[in-house]
Amino acid sequence: MDTTLQLIDRAIYTRPNFPKKGILFYDISSLTANAKAFAAAIDLLAEYAKSRNATAIGGIDARGFIFGSAIAYRLGLPLYLLRKPGKLARESYQENYTLEYGTDGICLPRDDAKKGDRVVVVDDLIATGGTLQAACRLFESNGAQVAGLAAVIGLPYAGYEQKLKGHDIHCLLTYEAPNL
Numbered sequence: 297m298d299t300t301l302q303l304i305d306r307a308i309y310t311r312p313n314f315p316k317k318g319i320l321f322y323d324i325s326s327l328t329a330n331a332k333a334f335a336a337a338i339d340l341l342a343e344y345a346k347s348r349n350a351t352a353i354g355g356i357d358a359r360g361f362i363f364g365s366a367i368a369y370r371l372g373l374p375l376y377l378l379r380k381p382g383k384l385a386r387e388s389y390q391e392n393y394t395l396e397y398g399t400d401g402i403c404l405p406r407d408d409a410k411k412g413d414r415v416v417v418v419d420d421l422i423a424t425g426g427t428l429q430a431a432c433r434l435f436e437s438n439g440a441q442v443a444g445l446a447a448v449i450g451l452p453y454a455g456y457e458q459k460l461k462g463h464d465i466h467c468l469l470t471y472e473a474p475n476l
């Protein structure tokens with residue numbers, strides 16, 4: 297692992313069996329609290345979005361906003377907010393997705409993202425890929441192209457590569473299944 301990735305890796309706080317048994321939780325609040333590591337993560341994610349010729353960034357509610365907004369600012373691109381249901385006053389499209397227990401949804405304003413847009417969608421972490429899959433459906437039904445999916449952390453053991461097949465995925469760090 298190169299030194300920049302090591303810096304980012306070491307800045308992420310992990311807690312076993314949180315919020316429930318069997319989960320290793322990656323808490324990025326310790327990453328954003330480390331100015332050097334946070335800036336390094338933004339630079340690398342922005343480089344990726346640039347390499348995909350992004351014309352817009354999509355940020356997932358809520359931790360995706362933190363990284364998405366900094367990348368959009370860095371590249372001078374618009375930021376489209378994918379919000380949890382009930383938060384947007386503008387007319388929006390909604391996509392639901394399955395969680396381990398129950399379902400959740402995300403919404404995108406109808407006027408955001410259109411034909412010709414190349415959107416790089418950003419979240420803090422990709423696990424099953426369900427959230428990003430719903431985000432892709434929203435952008436694609438608006439006529440936009442999903443140019444890439446980016447996150448600080450990827451957990452391939454949770455299955456996102458399968459679920460997001462066909463998309464270009466870039467995670468700064470990927471981790472193996474924990475032995476808790």
Ligand code: AMP
Nearest residue numbers: 320321322419421422423424425426427
């Ligand atoms: P998924 O839709 O399964 O890819 O889940 C991704 C979302 O759930 C992201 O927004 C993450 O913030 C959160 N998440 C899932 N697993 C973890 C984990 N082990 N540690 C921290 N956040 C997680």
